[in-house]
Structure formats: C-alpha cells, structure tokens
Amino acid sequence: xxxxxxxxxxxxxxxxxxxxxxxxxxxxxxxxxxxxxxxxxxxxxxxxxxxxxxxxxxxxxxxxxxxxxxxxxxxxxxxxxxxxxxxxxxxxxxxxxxxxxxxxxxxxxx
Amino acid sequence: xxxxxxxxxxxxxxxxxxxxxxxxxxxxxxxxxxxxxxxxxxxxxxxxxxxxxxxxxxxxxxxxxxxxxxxxxxxxxxxxxxxxxxxxxxxxxxxxxxxxxxxxxxxxxxxxxx
Numbered sequence: 437x438x439x440x441x442x443x444x445x446x447x448x449x450x451x452x453x454x455x456x457x458x459x460x461x462x463x464x465x466x467x468x469x470x471x472x473x474x475x476x477x478x479x480x481x482x483x484x485x486x487x488x489x490x491x492x493x494x495x496x497x498x499x500x501x502x503x504x505x506x507x508x509x510x511x512x513x514x515x516x517x518x519x520x521x522x523x524x525x526x527x528x529x530x531x532x533x534x535x536x537x538x539x540x541x542x543x544x545x546x
Numbered sequence: 547x548x549x550x551x552x553x554x555x556x557x558x559x560x561x562x563x564x565x566x567x568x569x570x571x572x573x574x575x576x577x578x579x580x581x582x583x584x585x586x587x588x589x590x591x592x593x594x595x596x597x598x599x600x601x602x603x604x605x606x607x608x609x610x611x612x613x614x615x616x617x618x619x620x621x622x623x624x625x626x627x628x629x630x631x632x633x634x635x636x637x638x639x640x641x642x643x644x645x646x647x648x649x650x651x652x653x654x655x656x657x658x659x660x
Contacts (some may be wrong), residue, residue, distance in 0.1 A: 440549060440588075468649075471650075476652065477652065478634070478650050478651060478652035478653055479589075479634070479650040481647065484647065494647075505658070523589075526588050528588070533591065533594050534579045534580075534581075534591040534594050534636075534648075535579075535588070535589070535591065535636075536591070537589050538588050538652055539586070539587050539588050540586070541556030
C-alpha cells in the first residue's frame, strides 16, 4: 500500500541511550519531515529534507540528527536520549495538496 | 510564538448538534489545510483551500478560507460520533517560510457523544 511507514511503533529508552527512527515512503516524494507531538504543544518541526542527500533544521532540532541517503527513507536519530524527548514522533512527506503522515512512534525515555 | 491559533481547544457536544472550529493568524498564507487525527494515528488531510473567500464542502463539513487569507473555519453540521477526533489547521507558504513547510495550530479536540 502506498504511504508513509514508520518503525518502530513503540519504544522505551533509558536516559543516555541512542536509537534511530525509520521513515519510509513509496510515493517518490521529494520533501520529507519529522515532527514531534506533545500535549498542548501541537506538531513541532524537528528536521526536514527537500531531497535525497539534503537535510535542514526545523524549530526544535537540538538533540536530534537526521539523514536522507535514499529518497524514500528519512532517518531520525537520538544520540543520547533525555526524558524531555519523550513524545510521539511523526514523519510526513509532501504532495502538491498536503502532507501524508505516518502512524507515529511513541517514544518514552526513562 | 504560535503562528496559528485554534479555538476552542476542546469541544464536547451531543450527536446532531452543529459546531464551528476557528483557525486564526496575523500572517497571510498561500494555502490553509485541515487535518483530522484519531488516537494512535497520524493526521489525515481533509481539505486544502488556496483562494481568499473560498468555501469547500465535504459532506457535512464546510471549510472556509478568509478573504485576507489569514484565517479559516471548519463547520460541522449534525455532528456524529464518528466525527470525534483532533482537528488541526495548517498554513503554508507564508512570507519568509521555508519552501513546502506547514505551520500547525495546536488543534481542537472534538468529542461527539451518542
């Protein structure tokens, strides 16, 4: 099925651990985005990419890194997880009409 | 600073009632989108409006883009329990924005009781 796939769906990390969230889209979209969603804060942009090999910072990039080695994949990395990074993470790709979102990754850092 | 302000933040109504959700900004946007998000899922695009004053209807949902392209509203007629969800507005293409980036409001949580 066409769309945006995020893995994993749930994860619990200990403070200081690292992990990578994977986002894959099969719609040949150029633009991809990583957001975090927190209660009362809405969706906040972490990083984005306008094409293979490009990445740029959004409004809350600290503590995160990204890579876009292949057009279909956009990876979000946490080098040293902190409790403040407990959140639901959404990946999206852009069409001419709007965004297509993945179903999210719920990350808890203890 | 939130670029898009949504109101109300929470809305709890009975089945069959009408409701309106508002999305306001001091910035001009080239497009305004509405999404609905259900628990455990990502937001799903409902509609995109691009022309000031534009009105779009999607069954019982009516979307309007303000004449000055700074605000939008979502009106639901005869709400049903299936309309329950988080409604998000998002603006794109405002002056100085990153190409392709959308700015999201914080959302309106709608609950429709049977």
